[in-house]
Amino acid sequence: MERKTVELPRPDAMIFDMDGTLFKTxxxxxxxxxxxxxxxxxxxxxxxxxxxxxxxxxxxxxxxxxxxxxxxxxxxxxxxxxxxxxxxxxxxxxxxxLDTELYPQVLETLQELKRCGVRLFVASNGLEHYVKGVAEAHRILPLFEGIFSAGEYKTATKVDLVKLLLDRHGVSRAWMVGDRSSDVEAGKRNGLTVIGCAYAGFGDGSELAGSDVLIGSFGELIPLYDQAKEA
Missing domain, CATH: 1.10.150 (DNA polymerase; domain 1)
Structure with missing residues (x-):
């Protein structure tokens, strides 16, 4: 999708929402x-x-x-x-x-990011066994260093869940990648770059306000990462 040119810091890690971001829920x-x-x-x-x-x-x-x-x-x-x-x-x-689906290019993009040395995580407001079950069923579970869910950690907000993830894994420079306002808030309040996923279409037009960049397909993460500036 068309977007304004934004210079992003190159991340050491990426944190992904599950529903509407990786998984075609x-x-x-x-x-x-x-x-x-x-x-x-x-x-x-x-x-x-x-x-x-x-x-x-x-x-x-x-x-x-x-x-x-x-x-x-x-x-x-x-x-x-x-x-x-x-x-x-x-x-x-x-x-x-059932014949459930990830979004197009999710598997290949995650594999390429991991090959580039990016640490990969999931942060979801879903239940633990559901979130991990989706990752396992679609064979992406081994790509992630950690899968964090509100169901497992009993966090009241995604802001708290992402902070817990950052603290536990010593992550300081990361991109938060998601499709909902809760992802934008979790990223911004934890000092992260936010990549808004505009392809799911579950929220209204203001859902991703405040994102640093909007993407129209998951595969756009690769050129964004390649063009990002080293710290």
Missing amino acids: ETLLVPVFHKVFDRLREEELYAGETPPEELILGCLGMLLPDIWRRVLPHQSETVHRRADDLLLEFELEGLQQ
């Missing part, structure tokens, strides 16, 4: 979403139609409690926690049974 989430509501109705925990798919897709990047407060605003915490369990169960099943 709708290839898993849409069928799983319907299964969750079918089961909630079977268990008499929910009555009525399944909410629109666009509603949960618009919540990608949020913590699960915030997602269910938006998708199931009139249901109890008991229903929300049951929805958590069902979502994870059906997602893990789906990763084995």
Whole structure:
């Protein structure tokens, strides 16, 4: 995509969001979403139609409690926690049974970045077994030095999760790569360069405001890295 010329510092590491950045989430989430509501109705925990798919897709990047407060605003915490369990169960099943997808050029780009000596990490607001399950199912798990999830570390915000990652791995010069405002905030508040992924299209037009650069495909990371300035 067209972008203004920006001189970026060359990173030692890149930190990636998962949903909407590496993983084409709708290839898993849409069928799983319907299964969750079918089961909630079977268990008499929910009555009525399944909410629109666009509603949960618009919540990608949020913590699960915030997602269910938006998708199931009139249901109890008991229903929300049951929805958590069902979502994870059906997602893990789906990763084995459904034809899910990474975005184009993700595998090749990650391999090239690693070959160039870039340390690779994931920071996601998702559940631990889901985030690691996606990476394992799509054979990118060995490329990452660390996979950090809000589900595993119980962080309240992505800002906190990224700070934990930076501290634990001694990372000081990194790019935060993601598609949601929470990624932009996590990067900026931790002093990182932010690369906004504009290809998923789950958020509104202001979602990536504040990014240093917007990319229209994952493969654009390679020329950005090649052109970045050594410290």
